Amino acid sequence: MASSEEDGTVEEKENNNKKRTKSALVTAWLTFYNIAMTAGWLVLAITMMRFYIQRGTHKGLYRSIARTLKFFQTFALVEVGHCAIGIVKTSVIVNGVQVCSRIFMVWFVTNSIRQIQNEESVILFLVVWTVMEISRYSYYTFSLLHHLPYFIKWARYNFFIVLYPLGVAGELLTIYAALPFVRRSGMYSMRLPNKYNVSFDYYYCLIIVMLSYIPLFPQLYLHMLRQRRRVLHGEVIVEKDE
């Protein structure tokens, strides 16, 4: 009897140890991830500033940072995984929508439609994304290290008020500028007749994407405003059930 009780507590201790090592590993990974992403977006910011200071123009700026941008923005897909397995407390859908819209812009708009790469609207959303991501990832890093300076918390939960709408404007203007080129080239599109009996028009797809900002953007913006009230002012927001 006594030995089985002992085994019981030994097992419990083993389980607790396992849990502790798992959460230490998780914290280590998340800290590494957030430091890496902060560094990546800082590099992007500095490269962009250097380019503009040295050349005096924004033409060619996108090409100079394209590879770095694609790498770090695509890597952010990992965050959706974090939410899905529960090591980060954001909803998969909120995070998923944000990451997908970024991936869509980077890979299916600016990367594929070269003629719009020198548009001012591209610079607009690049600057917005850079500032937001640096403040967001440094916020996560310092939170994980339990040494969060108030100004980073302030930045993360206040910059978006102006930057979100500016970023949306940059993205929408870019897609709008791309439309004539998409129409002319017929890219990513499939016409009838074909053996799959389906058709796809990338031009109309882009228009639908633009329209989808109308329901989606206010929801994300309001979500951030609620988070802001909770984090900065300690208000408890009761979410509507179902």
Added chain:
Amino acid sequence: MSRISVVFFEVEILDAKTKDKLCFLDKVEPNATIGEIKSMFHKSHPQWYPARQSIRLDPKGKSLKDEDVLQHLPVGTTATFYFRDLGAQISWVTVFLTEYTGPLVIYLMFYFRVPFIYASKYDFTTSKHWVVHLACMCHSFHYVKRLLETLFVHRFSHGTMPLRNIFKNCTYYWGFAAWMAYYINHPLYTPPIYGEQQIRLALIIFLFCQIGNFSIHIALRNLRPPGSKTRKIPYPTKNPFTWIFLLVSCPNYTYELGSWLGFTLMTQCLPVAFFTLVGFVQMTVWAKGKHRSYLKEFRDYPPLRSPILPFIL
């Protein structure tokens, strides 16, 4: 000499969120059911008809069933229940009839090439491919069958569902029907690569699965006497199409998948394949849920059965 006395219950109903006292009923019969209590509650609050009432013992607990009897519940002679409004409700029959009539009508509009869909020179023309006529017959047959089953075969456990479901469901069914019908009935439609062989095989699969699906619906109906809500384990009957019950918990979904695979093969149309895939994902979720509740409810549930695909899923 013993005296038989009837102890009446008192029932108070509180709001689950605010804990406000909404209703007080005295002299309630001990053998009163929750359904009867709901009717009494409805009298004092006419905007909350019984179908939209969720009555529970605990504010965050599960809803009590209409058949539950007051004196068999873990309550004292003054019972406290919590009420939650489920929102506007609509009957399952209404939802099914609406969501199935849409695809029937919409597909036919594309089939007859009603104006403003295709180029005006094609208005009211018919396709020159006979598979297109066959597909229209199959699609229409499928939805007419569903409508008739809703009216005469199915026995629903729940009377109602939330009103917003009808918008969600109709968008799904009607939207996909329009998308598929547009391409199948298009003037530039390309018939299946392997021609008559492919179409014939597809038709056999489709008809086989339609009969199978219907057989399962009849078998499920016969499990449940009219007006009852009892649940029993379904078993194979004399009808060979029901022998699949040996291997699968929800063969109605298996046959439904088969029907749509047949239709995909028949039309060789990517939107149809996509519709089949989405439907399969949803039906798998439902089948797994049903399978799990069978296992929970019945100790002697046949272990060989899988939720939807024999041995696989």
